[in-house]
Amino acid sequence: MAADAQQNSQEQEVIMKAPLLNNYAEQYRRELLNNVLPFWLRHSKDEKNGGYFTCLERDGRVFDTDKFIWLQGREVWCFSYMYNMVSPKEEWRQMALHGAGFLEKYGRDANGNWYFSLTAEGRPLTQAHNIFSDCFAAMAFAALDKIAPEDRYKEIAVNTFNNILQRKDNWKGIYNKTYPGTRPLKGFSLPMILCNLSIELEHLLGAQQVDALVPDVIHEVMDVFYQPNHGLILENVYPDGSFSNSFEGRLLNPGHAIEAMWFIMDLGKRRQDPALIRKACDILLHTLEYGWDKEHGGIFYFMDILGHPPQQLEWDQKLWWVHMETLVALAKGYELTGEVRCLQWFEKVHQYTWSHFRDEQYGEWYGYLNRKGEPLLSLKGGKWKGCFHVPRALYQVWKTWDRIME
């Protein structure tokens, strides 16, 4: 436990009873190992063509066979990571290799850019227009290389990463529909993911390259996209970080900002920078207070920083990844700062998330709830939900509570 937590010892003691009663570490560990990973092992393997099915109905039945590169990469990463970090189960390594073989064979175009989607058999459906396909492919092969080292895995990871850095300032390339110059906004997604990606690739890039990259990424997230007057992180800003009063400029994505805050806390830990950790923790808490639905509970998907109607019709829905990432950020915030509000919020978000997203009957977790917290779609996986946020968060929260309780 961090030193700050020793303060206000009376208040602290009362609150500490909750985690002692609720053995969070054990709860999250068990869910990961007994429910979530087995669900994907059982239902997502495409034995015939290689790769994974990710469009899974409530009970795991495949309802669509298209292969989305984001989710193929993320599942390779997940099983590699769990093999490396949790337990060297051969079944997990084989699962990771199974997806990687498909990705390696079919995933890239002639320029080495990753397609967005493929048919079940691996024929390209959607061009390489989305740089996040490349991000998750790089993550996949970097993680795989840790458990099944191969020069070609290293090469794929590093080449893809360098390609991302080259494309990053104009990654939409020919598919960019924005008229140049009129309103040159830049988006938060890429700096945010580079934050995480550079750490994931550290064993390949070397600490020196990562150390050179990290300050710029931290600056982008914490100075450029963060708006001190609101205490919030915007999704799109002018190059100098100034505000654009437009649909894109007013957009908040609380889950996105909160997820970034645990990436930043990880970087703060790495750099032994308690001020950075404290700032990330404050932004996390402020975003959560702002994004929490006071009427029905849960965290909104999209908001407008001036309170205008957002253009996203799904703005009031409650998404699995938003809540999972928030649990990770709160656990880490509590671990690293001892801030009691992190603990109080963790308990509240934990209650909401487990009681609304978890499917008692068929296992795994729902992805999409309506504002009132009822399932909006019955699926366990689709075009965007795969084997990633749920298991990663379960792992992160489990390990964080283990450290807190040490």
Added chain:
Amino acid sequence: MAADAQQNSQEQEVIMKAPLLNNYAEQYRRELLNNVLPFWLRHSKDEKNGGYFTCLERDGRVFDTDKFIWLQGREVWCFSYMYNMVSPKEEWRQMALHGAGFLEKYGRDANGNWYFSLTAEGRPLTQAHNIFSDCFAAMAFAALDKIAPEDRYKEIAVNTFNNILQRKDNWKGIYNKTYPGTRPLKGFSLPMILCNLSIELEHLLGAQQVDALVPDVIHEVMDVFYQPNHGLILENVYPDGSFSNSFEGRLLNPGHAIEAMWFIMDLGKRRQDPALIRKACDILLHTLEYGWDKEHGGIFYFMDILGHPPQQLEWDQKLWWVHMETLVALAKGYELTGEVRCLQWFEKVHQYTWSHFRDEQYGEWYGYLNRKGEPLLSLKGGKWKGCFHVPRALYQVWKTWDRIME
């Protein structure tokens, strides 16, 4: 009244009491003239820059100043049309000219393609990637030419129309992200709108060119996209009309299909083709029965023809245009076939629509409701909702009931 309606006279008589009690024609006329058109006249004119504001809060306050070409064109069309068809009010003609001046000056790129959006001042924001901008611009200048004839309005309308025909088979052009050949689906939107557009431009194209275009459009809608085994119209099919078992291929948009059915009925009336009208009416009724939310009322936005989870998170929302277009289609279906189910459904959809979408307090109509029928967004206009579906439908239903009651 059509001859068919004379059958089952007893049942008919009972049902006819409702419209006699409810003077629909008067109700729709009054709403158009006393509520909806005045709302847009009052709130949407940009006096400084020209053009219209369409992003209007519940009470009409402007919350965003960007100009979307779809909505600029549609509002020019609307005021031109009302001047032409309802009453030659100078205020309406001026309002149409006001938007047309802005469109003419700023709307097109160097190739004569229409941008998707502009700033308030008319600087391009989004490239000309969306052919529906061109469709609504052509409609606008064709309608304007009827009330303020000018060679340059004719020229803009005809050149834009010819440009649409040239681009129609690959209208996304360089912005097309689909990998060529793997799954060559075509979409329903363009044939559907061409259906309506060719009639709108008849005074410029001549009856001969329209007569030459129409059979192909009818064939596309009624043979290629219509799936006889389901009795439903798909949004995306293979070139020969066959089914693709994919997210795009399984997609139903009931409002879209229903809107197309009244375009087809108009064409059937023009061609004096009762079999075509009957078929359109049957498809309308079947789509409505399929798309109606039996639990909460209203028509779903998106569905999957195999009952799988759709990829659109807004699938269960109730949208204004879906319900307005359905009222038009039902009124026309009843007028042209006398089919009693059209009347029964009209009453039901009328009840739902007026009680849920209409804003008693501030005028005009809400655009977006959640599944339970509560406003999801407070706006009266935005990026997609402008001065179009509500007034057009109010006019169409008014006039149709006038003819029915003659």
